[in-house]
Amino acid sequence: MKKVYIETYGCQMNQSDSEIVGAIVEKNGYELTTELSDADIVFVNTCSIRENAEQRVKNRLNEFEHLKKKKPSLKIGVLGCMAERLKDELFIENKSVDIVVGPDAYRDIPNLLDEVSLGVKAANVLLSEEETYSEIIPVRLDTNGVSAFISIMRGCENFCSYCVVPFTRGKERSRDYRTIVKEAQDLFDKGYREITLLGQNVNSYNWIEDGKKTNFAQLMKMVAEVSPLLRVRFSTSHPKDISQELIQTIAACSNICNYIHLPVQSGSTNMLKKMNRKYTREEYIQKIDMIKKYIPDCSISTDIITGFSGETLLDHNETLSIMDYVGYDYAFMFNYSQRPNTIAAKKYPDDISLQEKSRRLEQIIEKQRELSFQSNKRDIGKEFEVLIEGKSKRSEDKLYGRTSQNKVVIFNKQDLKIGDYIYVIITDCTSATLIGEIKM
Ligand code: SAH
Numbered sequence: 001m002k003k004v005y006i007e008t009y010g011c012q013m014n015q016s017d018s019e020i021v022g023a024i025v026e027k028n029g030y031e032l033t034t035e036l037s038d039a040d041i042v043f044v045n046t047c048s049i050r051e052n053a054e055q056r057v058k059n060r061l062n063e064f065e066h067l068k069k070k071k072p073s074l075k076i077g078v079l080g081c082m083a084e085r086l087k088d089e090l091f092i093e094n095k096s097v098d099i100v101v102g103p104d105a106y107r108d109i110p111n112l113l114d115e116v117s118l119g120v121k122a123a124n125v126l127l128s129e130e131e132t133y134s135e136i137i138p139v140r141l142d143t144n145g146v147s148a149f150i151s152i153m154r155g156c157e158n159f160c161s162y163c164v165v166p167f168t169r170g171k172e173r174s175r176d177y178r179t180i181v182k183e184a185q186d187l188f189d190k191g192y193r194e195i196t197l198l199g200q201n202v203n204s205y206n207w208i209e210d211g212k213k214t215n216f217a218q219l220m221k222m223v224a225e226v227s228p229l230l231r232v233r234f235s236t237s238h239p240k241d242i243s244q245e246l247i248q249t250i251a252a253c254s255n256i257c258n259y260i261h262l263p264v265q266s267g268s269t270n271m272l273k274k275m276n277r278k279y280t281r282e283e284y285i286q287k288i289d290m291i292k293k294y295i296p297d298c299s300i301s302t303d304i305i306t307g308f309s310g311e312t313l314l315d316h317n318e319t320l321s322i323m324d325y326v327g328y329d330y331a332f333m334f335n336y337s338q339r340p341n342t343i344a345a346k347k348y349p350d351d352i353s354l355q356e357k358s359r360r361l362e363q364i365i366e367k368q369r370e371l372s373f374q375s376n377k378r379d380i381g382k383e384f385e386v387l388i389e390g391k392s393k394r395s396e397d398k399l400y401g402r403t404s405q406n407k408v409v410i411f412n413k414q415d416l417k418i419g420d421y422i423y424v425i426i427t428d429c430t431s432a433t434l435i436g437e438i439k440m
């Protein structure tokens, strides 16, 4: 049996897609391997979000090229967003690439593998308006047996001006809620205790059947009803679409985690307009106020881009001040990276120097470090329900888990196993982790 090795870059959706690819190849007579040296076929599931994400993959492809020199029968496939963005160029840039498959064409992989076994190159980068891989039960890769992702929709049509995703992932489409609930139930039955529902903008989840609509809040409720012991998370919420109904649903269901990732990108209305985010600073703040009103202990994280086209020091300071206002618990922070063919690449010059972008990013990172530390310090003395996820990497006699607020807690190992719920009292912290003691 031919062995397939899958390496994944990029977002959680890509990780989830690799699990779908895993299921498709397994069903068609291939075996999955976690050892690169055993592989007959290597798939790299790729990301185009920033230039450095693509560079990382290109470097890796060069390494695979060397590997192929030693093992000429090895087949190399590029999947995902870079496959969609660069298409045939990938064959030209890297002679060792045999297969190129876009995010909506994974069902075609067995056929494409048949073609390459005849010694030709094969590609399918067709985007679809319907494909959701709805009934495919993913193979869980790289799992702790407790946490899993469920993809609930695909594509994105928001066209934020800086973003490549609408071009690499195509039209937005939702997956039948019944298959989502079934997948959650199956995972629970197999011992999983936490699932994350995934989409680029989960708030616009919308399944219509016989004139009846199911929205994201309703879907969340159905998934949460699988079991009170199943934690439910979701990612990502777009601030323009997060609704009061959803926030109230989170507040009402104890097993929907009190954690919302609500990417702001910038604190300046001018920048937000240019980014085509479709909300102002004030509207974003209103959403934050609504979250804090209904879910007082909700943790909030964000994504921030520094040095977008024309960003002034005033705009930058507005980003720093909105961070203070929200008091983010966590943030993903990036230098703006201009992506070919996006709206921003066509309309707005990339006119902030790398040095200046990085200087601003450093300030933002420093601010976030301080906010995370403050947030963690506020938890000292409090008690949290923690789902145990694994053994601490740093210390043999410690375990780690997460609070509903998505914060990592380290505590002493006792007669406990991964997947158990325990209560922990927080005794200490760093800016990145909570340290606690199990409540007896
Ligand atoms: N759908 C999600 C984001 C997915 S991409 C949302 O809209 O919130 C993840 C993050 O990458 C984005 O939130 C943004 O902060 C960042 N990002 C996207 N394009 C980028 C670019 N061209 N340069 C730098 N960061 C970018």
Ligand code: SF4
Pocket: 156, 157, 158, 159, 160, 163, 164, 165, 166, 200, 201, 238
């Ligand atoms: Fe990109 Fe905007 Fe879609 Fe997020 S919502 S994936 S940032 S276009």
Ligand code: F3S
Pocket: 009, 010, 011, 012, 013, 014, 046, 047, 048, 049, 080, 081, 164, 165, 168, 169
């Ligand atoms: Fe990257 Fe594509 Fe995800 S560009 S962030 S892998 S949707």
